[in-house]
Amino acid sequence: MTERDVLALSTRIIDGAGSLGEHPVQMGFEVHLGELAPDLAFVEAFGNVVALRGDGELALVDASGPLHARAVHEAVRRWSDLPLRTAVYTHGHVDHVAAIGSFEAEDRGPLDVVAHEAVTARFDRYERTHGYNAVINQRQFQLPSPMFPRGHRRPDRTYRDHLEVTTAGRTLELHHDRGETDDGTWVWLADQRVLCTGDLFIWASPNCGNPQKAQRYCDEWAAALRKMADLGAELLLPGHGLPIEGADRIRGVLGDTARWLESIFDQTLELMNAGARLDEIVQVVRPPADLDDRPWLQPVYDEPEFVVRGIWRLYGGWYDGNPAHLKPAPDAVLAAEVARLAGGAEVLAQRALDLSAEGEHRLAGHLIEMATQAAPSDGEVRRARATVFGARAAAERSTMAKGVFAWAARPDDSPG
Numbered sequence: 001m002t003e004r005d006v007l008a009l010s011t012r013i014i015d016g017a018g019s020l021g022e023h024p025v026q027m028g029f030e031v032h033l034g035e036l037a038p039d040l041a042f043v044e045a046f047g048n049v050v051a052l053r054g055d056g057e058l059a060l061v062d063a064s065g066p067l068h069a070r071a072v073h074e075a076v077r078r079w080s081d082l083p084l085r086t087a088v089y090t091h092g093h094v095d096h097v098a099a100i101g102s103f104e105a106e107d108r109g110p111l112d113v114v115a116h117e118a119v120t121a122r123f124d125r126y127e128r129t130h131g132y133n134a135v136i137n138q139r140q141f142q143l144p145s146p147m148f149p150r151g152h153r154r155p156d157r158t159y160r161d162h163l164e165v166t167t168a169g170r171t172l173e174l175h176h177d178r179g180e181t182d183d184g185t186w187v188w189l190a191d192q193r194v195l196c197t198g199d200l201f202i203w204a205s206p207n208c209g210n211p212q213k214a215q216r217y218c219d220e221w222a223a224a225l226r227k228m229a230d231l232g233a234e235l236l237l238p239g240h241g242l243p244i245e246g247a248d249r250i251r252g253v254l255g256d257t258a259r260w261l262e263s264i265f266d267q268t269l270e271l272m273n274a275g276a277r278l279d280e281i282v283q284v285v286r287p288p289a290d291l292d293d294r295p296w297l298q299p300v301y302d303e304p305e306f307v308v309r310g311i312w313r314l315y316g317g318w319y320d321g322n323p324a325h326l327k328p329a330p331d332a333v334l335a336a337e338v339a340r341l342a343g344g345a346e347v348l349a350q351r352a353l354d355l356s357a358e359g360e361h362r363l364a365g366h367l368i369e370m371a372t373q374a375a376p377s378d379g380e381v382r383r384a385r386a387t388v389f390g391a392r393a394a395a396e397r398s399t400m401a402k403g404v405f406a407w408a409a410r411p412d413d414s415p416g
Helices: 003-014 069-079 100-104 118-128 130-141 218-229 247-273 278-284 304-316 331-342 345-357 361-374 379-395 399-408
Strands: 032-037 040-044 049-054 057-061 084-088 112-116 157-159 162-167 170-176 185-189 194-198 235-238
Touching: 003 032, 003 247, 032 069, 032 235, 040 069, 049 069, 069 100, 084 100, 084 162, 112 118, 112 162, 112 170, 118 130, 130 399, 185 218, 218 247, 218 304, 235 247, 247 278, 247 304, 278 304, 331 345, 331 361, 345 361, 345 379, 361 379, 379 399
Parallel strands: 057 084, 084 112, 112 157, 194 235
Antiparallel strands: 032 040, 040 049, 049 057, 162 170, 170 185, 185 194
């Protein structure tokens, strides 16, 4: 697929003449480089890369992840043999920083890695929670074993709010905003009207409530999107997914995404201020209905109810308003008592299977988990658990939900 084909595809999707089924914009694994503007290349990968050349040097915005580091390096090197002098991280997620090592291994002179000041703290946290992140990756992406890289290349230079970097014959304006991460940077190339959003735009509903990850920032994310929408960019290069051309299209997708976040945030805060419990809020808050059909806002990675929980966590703490949850009994103790009242764990398990067959997956999940907690060594109960959570995984759309439920369906997964 040529660079013009890529831009034409994103145009068809946004204009309503195509669908995301034409291209794996969210989980693509093939690396492709196309020159989208003079001396500016866009490298499609699971984590995208922007390469710039000029004045005898090369610069990168992001560096993709461990699985694609070698292929990204090779693709860029086929495009330019200039020495890499500057690399900008839009944030510190591992799928945006890994290929730097391949370039430094060339030993072609100094490399200045630039990022927001919170990236260093992120890498420190990754070292402290390496095992936890490895387990999350295994569960979320169904990997054969826990997996998470170590030894991340740290920035040489950091900034707080705004920084201008002169490199590869142009000026990169770096702006900090919190959104999916607390260390986010978006990059504006004013001379070419090019906007690099990082993960502030990813061709999916915003990853703003990931249930297994650190805090996200819904209202600040929306504000960042509004700032970017006002720039009049002619080319948008996202952290994941297809590039977009045309000022009206770019303004439209960024504005829609901002409104999606603003609506969820405003509804959640209104109900919190009225004294509602978290459970009540999760059941009623929905994104604007007129955005349901937007291809770039589908809940294929994260989903709205997780965003609600993230907002509650940020503004309301971990207590959800249910007094039984403040200092609860151990899960296994509660499960054993409910099983005793029901007439045994096998009764709970059968009821869970019946509910699952009727499409009542949420309630079935509660009952089968209680049955398994009450009788963890019962083979029939564990097989029922695999059936219930397997059906639940098949019914879900988001990567987050599918990963957790598919993992629970594994025969070797421990209850709880």
